[in-house]
Amino acid sequence: MLNPPVHLSVNASTGQKVTVSVVAFLFLAVLGGITGVAALVLRGSEPGRSSSGFTDSPAVAGSGFPVNAVQMIFIVIAVLMVGFVATMVLGTYRRRAILNGTVLEVRGLLGARQADLATARVWIDSEPEYVRNPHGEGTIPTGRRVPHLVAENPESRRKIRLRLHSMGRTLLPPHELSALAAAVESGERAGPEASQAANTATLLRRLADDPIARLL
Structure with a gap:
């Protein structure tokens, strides 16, 4: 099923x-x-x-x-x-993202992109988090970094990027991060990509299960 x-x-x-x-x-x-x-x-x-x-x-x-x-x-x-x-x-x-089986679809203003997490090259990236300056114009850094799941289709080399934070600037719920990890682990890879996928899945599960990691 x-x-x-x-x-x-x-x-x-x-x-x-x-x-x-x-x-x-x-x-x-x-x-x-x-x-x-x-x-x-x-x-x-x-x-x-x-x-x-x-x-x-x-x-x-x-x-x-x-x-x-x-x-x-x-x-x-x-x-x-x-x-x-x-x-x-x-x-x-x-803006929305759907994980259908192992296929991740990310929709944005200009369209949608898909990647099969079971076969794509995957890794975790991050970027500094900024918020509006409460005392003036512009933005200021919070000191935190926002993690992203990046998947690259093996044929087209097109990348799909999923921000692992909600609109409320908190990590995605544990069951969603675990589902992403399971999709990554479900495929069979060889060489460096297999190790990279295993590390990605491990980090996703850590973000899901480790209370300290979820505060980052």
Whole structure:
């Protein structure tokens, strides 16, 4: 009997999705209000309009820029901001990872990638963890490192990377890490790849079972 697919806890929770949606809605509402006010201001600065609906490039008072140039700059900024919000929302909703048997599928904003953990070259990598600076702009390091499971397909050499932290910045649940380890151990490899896979599975089980490791 085949094991049911394991939905790994890398996706956003319902609460996080609601929060992102509300923030995006409020941001777009404010942006829409600013756009409306700016349109009225620019329209009021036009002494005359051409038949195409655009002005004959009069300067906005005190700015030194033609109205058409200001309009285009504002449109570009608005489009970039809307694109940023759309990317944030879609990334929150689309991000997920599923372990179906030994096949790991990681979905993101731009699509999905798959790798069979029983045959792929696998290893554990890590990266520094950063959080928002509570006292200013930008981010600051927490001193922790976030582990990743990396799998490389033997034929295509394409890599798939799975962050072993949830959206809440905690390690994946023990049963999910153990399932990943079992998928890695299920295949037969030879040479250095066999040793690398065994080390990867051992580290995954350590992250699952060792309370100290789970605090890292």
